[in-house]
Amino acid sequence: MTSFRVGLLGATGAVGQKFIKILENHPWFQITALGASKRSAGKPYAEAANWIESTPMPESVKQLKVLECKSELFKDVDFVFSGLDSSVATDIEGDFAKAGIPVISNAKNYRTDPTVPLLIPEVNPDHIDLIHEQRFTKDGSGWIVTNPNCVAVPLTTSLKPLHDAFGISSLVVTSMQAISGAGYPGVPSLDIMGNVIPYIGGEESKIRQEPLKLLGTLSKGAVKYADFPIEATATRVPVINGHLLSITVGLKMKADLDEIRDAMNNWKSPIHELDLPSAPEFPLKVHTDPRYPQPRLHADSEGGMQTAVGRIRQAHVMDVSYIAMAHNTVRGAAGGAILNAELLVRKGFLK
Numbered sequence: 001m002t003s004f005r006v007g008l009l010g011a012t013g014a015v016g017q018k019f020i021k022i023l024e025n026h027p028w029f030q031i032t033a034l035g036a037s038k039r040s041a042g043k044p045y046a047e048a049a050n051w052i053e054s055t056p057m058p059e060s061v062k063q064l065k066v067l068e069c070k071s072e073l074f075k076d077v078d079f080v081f082s083g084l085d086s087s088v089a090t091d092i093e094g095d096f097a098k099a100g101i102p103v104i105s106n107a108k109n110y111r112t113d114p115t116v117p118l119l120i121p122e123v124n125p126d127h128i129d130l131i132h133e134q135r136f137t138k139d140g141s142g143w144i145v146t147n148p149n150c151v152a153v154p155l156t157t158s159l160k161p162l163h164d165a166f167g168i169s170s171l172v173v174t175s176m177q178a179i180s181g182a183g184y185p186g187v188p189s190l191d192i193m194g195n196v197i198p199y200i201g202g203e204e205s206k207i208r209q210e211p212l213k214l215l216g217t218l219s220k221g222a223v224k225y226a227d228f229p230i231e232a233t234a235t236r237v238p239v240i241n242g243h244l245l246s247i248t249v250g251l252k253m254k255a256d257l258d259e260i261r262d263a264m265n266n267w268k269s270p271i272h273e274l275d276l277p278s279a280p281e282f283p284l285k286v287h288t289d290p291r292y293p294q295p296r297l298h299a300d301s302e303g304g305m306q307t308a309v310g311r312i313r314q315a316h317v318m319d320v321s322y323i324a325m326a327h328n329t330v331r332g333a334a335g336g337a338i339l340n341a342e343l344l345v346r347k348g349f350l351k
Helices: 014-023 085-096 125-132 152-165 203-214 257-265 331-344
Strands: 002-008 027-035 064-068 081-083 102-106 144-146 168-177 217-219 222-224 229-238 244-253 284-286 306-315 320-326
Touching: 002 014, 002 085, 014 027, 014 331, 027 152, 027 331, 081 085, 081 331, 085 102, 085 144, 102 331, 125 217, 152 168, 152 203, 152 244, 152 257, 152 284, 152 306, 152 320, 152 331, 168 203, 203 229, 222 244, 257 284
Parallel strands: 002 027, 002 081, 027 064, 081 102, 102 144, 168 229, 284 306
Antiparallel strands: 168 244, 217 222, 244 320, 306 320
16 A cells, blocks of 8 residues: 555644544554744744643654644645644645645534535445546546544444435434543633533534434436434543444334344444455444443443444434444544545545
8 A cells, every 4th residue: 555645734633633643553554744823933843832641642643843734835745634723724725625635524514515515424425426427636646535524424324224224304402522622722611520511512513413424325427315303412421532422313213122222233334345444343332231322431341433322212202312432533523534545545536
């Protein structure tokens, strides 16, 4: 496998650090350029970053000089990962794409663009063909791919077998989101300790919208969104990692619990045979113990890349209720973007 030179935008932030940690020993991707704000530019990464990961900063990045996030400074990379804040991502990511540098983004800014794939490889790998519809460069060398919101990932992954087997007519979801999802320094300790905050600004609209694009069908260069209503409530809870979701689903075709469990247990990932380094062997794990899944016990399963499901039960309103959970900064952020890049390599979009 060819080794790819990778740039990282937003390298000093919490998501940027997670990218660095996961990519430390990646067999295909090597970080060769780091980008951050003007405040950090010109400094060695070890000096610019307040390292918050639980493992030591990799030696390979300590002395890399941090660059401003300008495309002309990243000419020697094959593509970039973006962990940029949404307040600056639109212009910076667009500038890189227009310069012919592919961007694989964790930011929300281009997720709803009709020509930009919103991608979970196990759910909608065919949507990468939207890249052909982008016009950042005349020769198609520059483009953007995004990964979804950190709640939309476990939500949509758990819905995919039900959507395929029975169809979905409606959905209610309440998220209990870990504090790491708020970045660093995140939520003030006096607000979150021993408490639950029943509102996260801007989150519920993403939970309502993104699964419909992810579960949509690609036809003639456009995605026809799935068509069912989603009612979402987003809360912040005093958990470090792992977003837990309480989900109730209305089905178009009635199914009993055995059929629903079978649909989830027997669901096959469409990328299973591609041998992608970050792909979990079992992207969807169905637990039978009614106490599971739990963030403390299961967020790190399969390197943090697995979606866990449990408490599947008949609903008194609509049809079926269950719990889903995934690691928000791995599967829901940096790890998901890295898996997207691996799929893009296998499909020939990164060369």
